Amino acid sequence: MEPGTARIAVDLLGGDDAPAVVVDGALRACRADPDLALLLVGPVEVADEIIRALPSRDRTRVAVRPVRDAVGMGDAPARAGRVETTVRAAVAAVAEGAADALISAGATGATVIAAALGFGRWPGVRRPALVASLPAVANPVVLLDVGASLDPCPATLTQHAAFGAAYAAVAHGVDAPRIGLLSIGAEPGKGDRLRRAADPLLAGANLPCGARYVGLIEGYDVALGARADVVVTDGFTGNVLLKGIEGAYAMAGAPSASGGVPRAAALLGVAGITVVCHGAATGEDLASGIALAAHLHRSSATAAISALLSAPDEVSA
Amino acid sequence: MEPGTARIAVDLLGGDDAPAVVVDGALRACRADPDLALLLVGPVEVADEIIRALPSRDRTRVAVRPVRDAVGMGDAPARAGRVETTVRAAVAAVAEGAADALISAGATGATVIAAALGFGRWPGVRRPALVASLPAVANPVVLLDVGASLDPCPATLTQHAAFGAAYAAVAHGVDAPRIGLLSIGAEPGKGDRLRRAADPLLAGANLPCGARYVGLIEGYDVALGARADVVVTDGFTGNVLLKGIEGAYAMAGAPSASGGVPRAAALLGVAGITVVCHGAATGEDLASGIALAAHLHRSSATAAISALLSAPDEVSA
Structure with a gap:
């Protein structure tokens, strides 16, 4: 584990089996990584379920951003850009500096659009x-x-x-x-x-x-x-x-x-750390996706990759 | 094993490891299926290698059609339609009635073109x-x-x-x-x-x-x-x-x-039984491809499929 706190915004309503698998994944991730902090984005009652399950000394590691609306797996991806969905709010939290990275197991297309709109793309991408x-x-x-x-x-x-x-x-x-x-x-x-x-x-x-x-x-x-x-x-x-x-x-x-x-897969080409989980993700998958998001933040991977790509003589056609 | 002789034309020069794997595959297929007859299409010395390895009583099951030229894996597929290659000769042998089906582990595109030109397509395909x-x-x-x-x-x-x-x-x-x-x-x-x-x-x-x-x-x-x-x-x-x-x-x-x-995969849509093997096929793969060709002939599968597709009210768009 690289040192340093990592604050991950978690889309509580993303995934075929959300919110149960996201609750499970968040708790697994907290147990595995003592320097992890979570920003839970979604319904307050789901966030409360996670908070109640944590040992009381760990409850300060968790914050909540209440949002009720999710992007359904069958919704048009562009909906993520128009209405205040959990994934859009998670992107906004990272863009504002309230979290270091986000994870969603919701519809991939919606997450990609929300991240591209909320973070912008790397130059020339x-x-x-x-x-x-x-x-x-x-x-x-x-x-x-x-x-x-x-x-x-x-x-x-x-x-x-x-x-x-x-x-x-x-x-x-x-x-x-x-x-x-x-x-x-x-x-x-x-x-x-x-x-x-x-x-x-x-x-x-x-x-x-x-x-x-x-x-x-x-x-x-x-x-x-x-x-x-x-x-x-x-x-x-x-x-x-x-x-x-x-x-x-x-x-x-x-x-x-x-x-x-x-x-779990990392989204490259947008100016913010975004991890997308499979819609069929389990709690274990969510936890490994949260760990991937924390690793990408702690190793400054996304910024390093972006810098490599924009260095003179290193830009591809 | 369905009853009845099946005469399979074998492209001796098809495959990354041809002719060695084709020799091996032909011998395995003859041992496994006593009602199988092979028409070996390629260089005489390769055919002789197979014939010499067979018990003398089985040598009448094998015939030879001498062809020297193969389609290379890197050749343009259309070459199979222009020059007298092993795969084109194997298609011709089936079209003339000298064999019931053919198999090649050569370049897929060349086999598809040779079969489409030599057999014609099913109506409307x-x-x-x-x-x-x-x-x-x-x-x-x-x-x-x-x-x-x-x-x-x-x-x-x-x-x-x-x-x-x-x-x-x-x-x-x-x-x-x-x-x-x-x-x-x-x-x-x-x-x-x-x-x-x-x-x-x-x-x-x-x-x-x-x-x-x-x-x-x-x-x-x-x-x-x-x-x-x-x-x-x-x-x-x-x-x-x-x-x-x-x-x-x-x-x-x-x-x-x-x-x-x-x-091994069956080619559907052409008016002759054609089995294509992976370029990396082993002798075992060739033998199972020959068995597939024999099965498709004995069960009249290709003709049955073609008839099903051209039956009234059964034709797809």
């Missing part, structure tokens, strides 16, 4: 990316995007490659990360229109942290991590693949339901 | 689909397309849903199969442009075999098969997901390298 770190044989594999940017253009994939390179270096300490473009064969020219257009752009991109582009990789390479440290793809394919690997681990009888596949 | 059957908790899950049709239009996904329904009914005996559209959330409206356009088309499609459309499903549902018997997606996403599940099984320490994920 087209579209944000959600980045997940999968356990692999050696270093974790950084997979992005896992659901923030659907139907991206080739230049967005190049920019996300730079995000991923910086994230692998800063969050996982990978030196000179290998960047692969997810496709359906390793030979140049394999893939759909988006991949065929992105491959030459990536080959010519100036990537930070000594990263090098290794070309096309396949789905098989993602779980094992043998060929690339960072795997770049569109948000649709990345989301399907991440959940597909999770299902395979569940089918194979892995120790936990997720088989170690992370159910 | 836009684009063929490669269909893979994954072991799941109950019935196998039929996943298509796994690599034949990149960048499909929404109507192609609807047609592939009908292919998948008929395949689940004919090849796996699934009654009233449940059809799911692979997306990134289960709520209507979730997904990229292609999925948002295909979802209402599928909801209104007339599907064969009593199939019903169950809406959007997620990557997690594919390996487990709890929500759909047939999973429809574009060839890029399906290929990435299939290989991703395979990699996860390898990572989880499953009994075989593929963890039971099939490395």
Whole structure:
């Protein structure tokens, strides 16, 4: 654990099984990390449930921002920008300095829009990316995007490659990360229109942290991590693949339901630390998402990544 | 084993590790199935290696069609239609009636083009689909397309849903199969442009075999098969997901390298039985692909599926 208090704004109403799983996750996170403080964003009675369950000496670690309205999983994402929802209030709390980072297991699209509107984007950023770190044989594999940017253009994939390179270096300490473009064969020219257009752009991109582009990789390479440290793809394919690997681990009888596949992902490209949890997240998943948000704050990862990307000669196309 | 001889044309030069794995696969297939006959398509010296390894009484089960040229994994797929390659010769052998089905572990795009040109398509078919059957908790899950049709239009996904329904009914005996559209959330409206356009088309499609459309499903549902018997997606996403599940099984320490994920897929939409193997196929994979080709011939599956799809009131949009 890195030293220092981390104040995490928690969307109490995000997730298929909210608020119960969020209550459980918040309590687990408080037990695991004595330097954690939580700003509970949502109905007062849900926040009270968490506060009552804490030992009395710990109750000062928790503050409440009352909000009644949530974004439903079926709501249009833009609703998060218009009405005062829990996720929008959590973003506002971070933007005002009342918290250091936020976490939501609500609808991903709504969280991305709320964060982009509330924090603004990093300079020159087209579209944000959600980045997940999968356990692999050696270093974790950084997979992005896992659901923030659907139907991206080739230049967005190049920019996300730079995000991923910086994230692998800063969050996982990978030196000179290998960047692969997810496709359906390793030979140049394999893939759909988006991949065929992105491959030459990536080959010519100036990537930070000594990263090098290794070309096309396949789905098989993602779980094992043998060929690339960072795997770049569109948000649709990345989301399907991440959940597909999770299902395979569940089918194979892995120790936990997720088989170690992370159910929390960091949003890169917006000027505030945002962690998104899987809608089907459990209390354990929420707690690990809160720990990820605290780690990103304590290591100043988001600011470090943003700085790497805006350094001269390090900006990708 | 269904009764009756099955004569399978085998592309001796297809696959990353050809011809060694094809030799191994052909010998395994002959040992496993006494009613199998093989037409070996490729260099005579490779065919001789197989013939010499067979017991003398079995040598009459094998015939040879000499061809020297293969499609490389990095070649443009259209090359398969222009020059006399092993895969094109294997298609021609089936079209002439010298074999009942063909198998190739060569470049998928080249095999699809050779089969479409050599056999023609089923009436009204836009684009063929490669269909893979994954072991799941109950019935196998039929996943298509796994690599034949990149960048499909929404109507192609609807047609592939009908292919998948008929395949689940004919090849796996699934009654009233449940059809799911692979997306990134289960709520209507979730997904990229292609999925948002295909979802209402599928909801209104007339599907064969009593199939019903169950809406959007997620990557997690594919390996487990709890929500759909047939999973429809574009060839890029399906290929990435299939290989991703395979990699996860390898990572989880499953009994075989593929963890039971099939490395052979049937091509639907062309008027001849065609089985495509993974470029990284082993001899065991080739043998199971030959067995799949023989099964599809003996059960008249391809003709039955084609007839189901062209029956009145059963044609999808």
